[in-house]
Amino acid sequence: MCKLFDDWKKEIREYCENNGLSFEAAEKLSQSWNKTTIVLYHCESQNSDSGLLNDEPSPMVLLIRREKNGRLTFEQTEHTDKYLKKVS
Amino acid sequence: MSIHSIDMPIEQRNTGKGNPNAVLMFGVELNNRQKMLLEKLPEFDSRIIVSRSSVNMTDLAALTAYTGDEFAMFTKGNERLIIRGGKTNVNIDTAQAKVLANEGYRWSGHTHPGLNYNCLTASLGDKTVLKCFPQKTSVIYNSKGQYLTFSKEE
Numbered sequence: 001m002c003k004l005f006d007d008w009k010k011e012i013r014e015y016c017e018n019n020g021l022s023f024e025a026a027e028k029l030s031q032s033w034n035k036t037t038i039v040l041y042h043c044e045s046q047n048s049d050s051g052l053l054n055d056e057p058s059p060m061v062l063l064i065r066r067e068k069n070g071r072l073t074f075e076q077t078e079h080t081d082k083y084l085k086k087v088s
Numbered sequence: 089m090s091i092h093s094i095d096m097p098i099e100q101r102n103t104g105k106g107n108p109n110a111v112l113m114f115g116v117e118l119n120n121r122q123k124m125l126l127e128k129l130p131e132f133d134s135r136i137i138v139s140r141s142s143v144n145m146t147d148l149a150a151l152t153a154y155t156g157d158e159f160a161m162f163t164k165g166n167e168r169l170i171i172r173g174g175k176t177n178v179n180i181d182t183a184q185a186k187v188l189a190n191e192g193y194r195w196s197g198h199t200h201p202g203l204n205y206n207c208l209t210a211s212l213g214d215k216t217v218l219k220c221f222p223q224k225t226s227v228i229y230n231s232k233g234q235y236l237t238f239s240k241e242e
Contacts (some may be wrong), residue, residue: 032208032210039209043212047219051217052173055158
């Protein structure tokens with residue numbers, strides 16, 4: 001898990017709760033990051049011996065960015081509901 | 089310091105040459121050292137070893153912006169191995185990755201053609217290849233020069 005996710009955990013949890021998304025499921029997704037951004041995405045858990053010979057990016061589920069004004073913004077994708085929507 | 093490592097930042101600062109986003113969006117030229125790299129990487133699976141100071145990940149992003157192909161970079165001491173791939177692949181399977189790791193290479197990063205964060209997620213193959221190396225993380229750059237770090241699954 002990247003440190004940023006830990007740092008932003010409270011805000012991410014709040015966003016998930018306010019938008020009917022499962023924070024527990026979000027925590028389990030793969031994470032990529034830079035200084036101001038975290039991307040949550042679904043990556044299969046098994047290995048692929050073909051390595052970079054099959055290098056299609058995994059489906060992005062949620063984009064989280066810290067804007068210059070300090071606000072955390074979230075962008076859902078066409079995959080968000082599939083992986084994060086709470087089943088009622 | 090080589091003449092090429094001096095050339096790049098001056099050109100880039102004054103003209104946008106070699107800036108991945110400028111190459112992609114405005115058709116700006118590659119800078120001189122990127123042109124030299126591309127001459128030595130003419131087709132899929134072309135490979136070269138160059139000095140560490142003569143290439144960085146932003147250069148590979150610029151080459152991806154120019155060609156639409158992936159490029160991968162591995163570093164050992166003062167040398168870097170650059171491999172040209174195709175639109176969605178590089179000829180590195182796990183067997184080859186283990187050989188590179190045993191030779192002392194670190195996987196510095198690679199590129200995914202594309203314009204946004206969608207293309208910066210790691211593939212299953214990326215994660216598997218990273219597990220072949222002792223390092224914990226590597227980076228993916230897109231055609232605009234944006235990047236994300238990814239890690240092995242914990």
